[in-house]
């Protein structure tokens with residue numbers, strides 16, 4: 073058996089489950105509900121994209137999944153791990169099973185460590201390999217992430233690598249301890265457009281090869297489509313739409329999901345989606361006249377945390393019900409939406 077197979081052959085079984093996760097930040101000035109009863113799962117070997125604009129709660133959720141932050145209410149489990157109850161002594165062990173890939177590869181790497189040292193360290197710390205074993209394994213992992221020829225890259229430091237190579241190194245470090253789950257927080261947004269697809273493809277290949285699951289955090293629904301199986305759309309900490317990625321993008325129902333689809337030009341593969349309007353037609357929605365977030369508050373009173381729909385202040389479909397109560401997530405197994413005026 074090759075070393076590479078030894079590293080990655082273990083069968084992954086851990087399901088990530090978030091149940092009714094709420095996170096409230098309180099300080100003197102104000103109280104922010106960053107996440108509101110968020111529920112979803114990431115099955116082993118699957119890629120779930122968490123999509124939303126800035127401030128929607130994506131990073132808070134990533135911090136909760138990785139155990140850095142505790143939810144105010146609700147539970148998070150990864151297989152046997154009750155993540156929301158981890159003590160700091162358990163966190164170190166848990167980190168072997170959940171690894172992060174950050175937006176900025178440069179700041180997440182130690183500038184003094186070489187490529188080889190960066191990958192060797194988690195192999196020694198988490199898998200308890202000796203130096204010789206770890207170096208051999210690290211070279212295999214460099215091949216896997218295509219930091220090749222390995223003898224040319226092994227002794228380089230982060231500043232001697234391109235942005236794409238640095239992100240490959242971060243990915244190499246993340247997969248080294250053979251994790252169950254990778255949380256990739258905007259892993260390509262700081263990279264040159266020309267290499268973004270390569271990095272996403274690499275993550276996709278690795279999950280197929282290793283069986284790990286991926287929580288892919290992005291503001292870009294189209295990049296989510298390029299590799300995710302499922303999508304969870306967050307708006308101000310609320311899940312507004314969720315389901316199979318093709319289904320959600322092709323038949324986006326929530327006005328916010330449609331806004332996200334319209335806001336970003338599609339540099340990714342596959343055809344442009346159509347949006348279904350209330351009357352069943354398939355014309356693209358027109359959100360050009362809708363004010364940006366927080367520019368208006370409907371009747372001067374509606375904002376996240378109030379009793380109505382969190383999106384009502386920006387929504388062209390807003391009706392009386394939307395101001396009275398939050399809609400719950402309803403639909404089928406493959407597609408659910410939270411809207412008083414739209415159904416799946």
Ligand SMILES: Nc1ncnc2c1ncn2[C@@H]1O[C@H](COP(=O)(O)OP(=O)(O)OP(=O)(O)O)[C@@H](O)[C@H]1O
Pocket residue numbers: 097098104105106124125126127128129130131132133
């Ligand atoms: N430590 C904190 N204290 C107070 N408020 C916080 C804290 N962390 C996050 N928030 C608030 O919680 C909300 C969600 O923030 P979060 O960073 O999770 O969103 P995001 O979707 O990741 O945004 P971005 O893409 O800009 O990082 C925001 O309103 C933010 O101001």
